[in-house]
Amino acid sequence: MTVKVGIPRALLYYYFYPQWLSFFQHLDVEPVVSHRTTRGLLEKGLRSTVDEACLPVKLAVGHVLDLKDRVDYLFLPRLVSMARREYICPKFLGFPDMVRNTIDHLPPVIDINLDLYHKRSNAYNFFQTLGKMFTKNPARIYLAYRASCQAHGNYCKELESGALPGELKTLANSNGKNGGMADITIAVIGHPYNIYDRFISMDMIKRLFESGVNVVTADHLADSVIRQEAGKLPKQLFWTLNQRMIGAAYHYFNDPEIHGLIHVASFGCGPDSMTGELIERFARSRSTKPLLVLTLDEHTGEAGIVTRLEAFLDMVRWRRNLADVAATL
Amino acid sequence: MIVTYPHMGYMWICVKAMLEYLGVEVALPPPTTKKTLLLGVKHGPEFACMPLKLNLGNFMEAAELGADTMVMAGGCGPCRFGYYAQVEHAILQDLGYRYDLVVLEPPEKHIGELLGKIRQITGNRSWRQVIKGINFGYKKAWAVDDLERMAHYTRPRELFHGATDRAFKTALAEIVAVRQPEELPAARERAMAIMQNVEIDEHRQVVRVGIVGEIYTLLEPFANMDIEKKLGEMGVEVDRSIFLSEWINDHLFMGFGRNVRSSKEALKKAVAYLGHFVGGHGLETVGNTILYAEKGYDGVLQVLPFTCMPEIVAQSILPRVSQDLGIPVMTLIVDEQSGEAGLITRLEAFVDLLARKKRFREGLA
Numbered sequence: 144m145t146v147k148v149g150i151p152r153a154l155l156y157y158y159f160y161p162q163w164l165s166f167f168q169h170l171d172v173e174p175v176v177s178h179r180t181t182r183g184l185l186e187k188g189l190r191s192t193v194d195e196a197c198l199p200v201k202l203a204v205g206h207v208l209d210l211k212d213r214v215d216y217l218f219l220p221r222l223v224s225m226a227r228r229e230y231i232c233p234k235f236l237g238f239p240d241m242v243r244n245t246i247d248h249l250p251p252v253i254d255i256n257l258d259l260y261h262k263r264s265n266a267y268n269f270f271q272t273l274g275k276m277f278t279k280n281p282a283r284i285y286l287a288y289r290a291s292c293q294a295h296g297n298y299c300k301e302l303e304s305g306a307l308p309g310e311l312k313t314l315a316n317s318n319g320k321n322g323g324m325a326d327i328t329i330a331v332i333g334h335p336y337n338i339y340d341r342f343i344s345m346d347m348i349k350r351l352f353e354s355g356v357n358v359v360t361a362d363h364l365a366d367s368v369i370r371q372e373a374g375k376l377p378k379q380l381f382w383t384l385n386q387r388m389i390g391a392a393y394h395y396f397n398d399p400e401i402h403g404l405i406h407v408a409s410f411g412c413g414p415d416s417m418t419g420e421l422i423e424r425f426a427r428s429r430s431t432k433p434l435l436v437l438t439l440d441e442h443t444g445e446a447g448i449v450t451r452l453e454a455f456l457d458m459v460r461w462r463r464n465l466a467d468v469a470a471t472l
Numbered sequence: 473m474i475v476t477y478p479h480m481g482y483m484w485i486c487v488k489a490m491l492e493y494l495g496v497e498v499a500l501p502p503p504t505t506k507k508t509l510l511l512g513v514k515h516g517p518e519f520a521c522m523p524l525k526l527n528l529g530n531f532m533e534a535a536e537l538g539a540d541t542m543v544m545a546g547g548c549g550p551c552r553f554g555y556y557a558q559v560e561h562a563i564l565q566d567l568g569y570r571y572d573l574v575v576l577e578p579p580e581k582h583i584g585e586l587l588g589k590i591r592q593i594t595g596n597r598s599w600r601q602v603i604k605g606i607n608f609g610y611k612k613a614w615a616v617d618d619l620e621r622m623a624h625y626t627r628p629r630e631l632f633h634g635a636t637d638r639a640f641k642t643a644l645a646e647i648v649a650v651r652q653p654e655e656l657p658a659a660r661e662r663a664m665a666i667m668q669n670v671e672i673d674e675h676r677q678v679v680r681v682g683i684v685g686e687i688y689t690l691l692e693p694f695a696n697m698d699i700e701k702k703l704g705e706m707g708v709e710v711d712r713s714i715f716l717s718e719w720i721n722d723h724l725f726m727g728f729g730r731n732v733r734s735s736k737e738a739l740k741k742a743v744a745y746l747g748h749f750v751g752g753h754g755l756e757t758v759g760n761t762i763l764y765a766e767k768g769y770d771g772v773l774q775v776l777p778f779t780c781m782p783e784i785v786a787q788s789i790l791p792r793v794s795q796d797l798g799i800p801v802m803t804l805i806v807d808e809q810s811g812e813a814g815l816i817t818r819l820e821a822f823v824d825l826l827a828r829k830k831r832f833r834e835g836l837a
Contacts, residue, residue, distance in 0.1 A: 195805065196784055221748055233750040233781040233784075237754065237782075240745060241788040379580075381554060382549065408519075413779060416517045416779070417555050419517065420520070
């Protein structure tokens with residue numbers, strides 16, 4: 144019988160899942176991904192988390208609860224840092240401990256540190272420690288690591304060429320374009336675990352597709368573009384995900400092909416409160432593009448989101464038509 | 473150049489002493505009030521934590537006094553505080569305030585960056601004098617902290633209501649008035665004597681509560697609605713887990729100062745529950761709660777500003793610590809919506825429970 148390792152479909156799952164799945168499969172370990180987010184799953188998470196935690200953390204706890212009785216190990220790596228001199232968020236640093244201290248009867252938790260903060264640190268250490276839990280053969284670990292890196296590289300390339308992660312993949316054509324039906328392009332800026340989770344985002348991306356909109360996100364840009372744009376800040380941001388968001392926002396504000404931006408934040412998100420402010424100020428002072436700021440939490444009503452999206456799209460189209468008329472005069 | 477910096481409890485005393493000793497002109501923001509908070513709330517990001525809003529209000533009020541250079545501390549994350557200065561500066565710029573920004577933070581490439589920034593404030597004073605100035609400021613912080621500790625002890629035991637507060641005010645004025653490092657020891661003695669003259673009942677039974685949490689809300693009485701005084705008047709001897717002088721010693725002097733309580737012990741204790749630092753004082757909060765339990769305190773109070781990320785991590789872990797070690801823990805979250813009456817009710821209920829538990833335990837023994 145193969146060992147089952149549970150991976151919650153939450154937090155950085157959307158960024159790392161091809162790499163993690165491929166690594167586990169190469170070691171003959173069966174990765175078990177939690178079910179798609181549902182109301183019930185979220186409710187479970189809400190009951191087991193402190194009220195003050197943000198929506199993504201509550202949701203991640205829900206996914207852990209979904210997995211805990213049907214796997215041998217829980218894979219909750221401590222994501223300290225994904226790049227030099229950068230962190231993700233304090234809650235990511237403490238997530239394994241938050242889970243361990245609030246939920247009883249957990250299977251063994253794999254909480255190895257992924258820490259690339261220092262100059263000499265590298266991702267192999269992380270995978271080596273992880274691999275040693277399942278095999279004694281260092282060559283197998285190394286090969287699995289190589290394969291997983293390749294999977295991750297392919298995934299990044301796919302995203303950069305316009306695909307969307309996970310279940311959303313089938314929605315968009317391979318080039319991300321909306322079957323030639325779209326007349327406007329909107330950039331959706333937000334944490335991957337908010338915008339790609341179809342329940343949490345109220346299926347925002349699908350709704351946009353159905354309203355004839357091309358959708359682009361931060362993941363469609365090369366890392367170098369994002370870093371260059373984010374470099375315009377007075378001080379380098381120390382949150383990797385928010386650096387991606389702000390870099391992408393700056394880029395899309397200057398991109399003539401983009402007609403409007405939607406900033407998606409979760410209620411009480413610390414980093415978003417800072418970068419959201421900077422993005423808003425940039426939009427007001429140095430851009431004429433419309434920006435919609437949507438804040439999500441567990442009480443968000445679907446009707447409210449739909450109304451706001453529709454109003455926003457109407458405004459974007461109205462503006463574009465005005466611009467077209469002005470161009471012909 | 474007229475320098476200003478935000479308030480954080482009695483920090484202004486130590487920083488003002490240091491800067492004025494070095495001949496820098498200082499415009500101190502008026503004491504933080506409801507108006508400060510309203511200014512900050514109006515112009516700051518909605519979901520930013522309360523310290524940012526208060527800082528912003530402080531800077532806006534200081535500008536009216538003619539300040540033109542804002543000095544802020546920085547950091548390299550993951551706590552939001554590391555990016556405060558830049559966001560606050562951007563907001564002030566948009567509002568039309570013309571501030572020069574000096575951020576004192578751990579240098580990115582080499583120490584020269586930080587030294588250059590200190591030079592920017594101190595002008596061409598010699599480094600010897602700068603160091604002397606810093607030391608002077610530290611000594612003042614130390615003196616103020618000692619007075620605070622004495623006040624924590626006497627307040628629940630005072631014979632006449634309000635005697636401690638009156639004495640503390642006079643004693644503090646003694647320390648504030650000192651302008652030269654040589655005069656400090658004498659002033660310190662005088663201040664201590666004032667505090668010792670408060671009449672107390674040494675045998676009174678008091679409940680002991682440790683206060684842990686986020687540094688700004690712990691140190692700034694406006695932010696925590698004077699929680700130490702409120703608890704003291706309810707007959708509670710408080711111990712705060714963070715004092716300014718200890719923080720300076722731990723973070724700026726790398727723990728060189730002797731005979732100073734250090735956060736290292738707390739960090740060691742916390743590892744059993746929280747395996748990695750989480751920014752801010754999250755790890756210290758967990759560690760100090762364990763320490764208070766071991767020292768036999770009757771309860772622990774965690775104070776944090778709404779949406780504070782490191783403290784939320786700690787908050788989710790504290791129930792387990794409380795359960796394992798049998799120490800009651802209450803979490804208080806403050807923001808611009810906090811009401812005083814609600815706070816008093818909660819504190820009274822908490823203290824009643826602690827006192828009852830203590831009586832019960834002593835009855836058994």
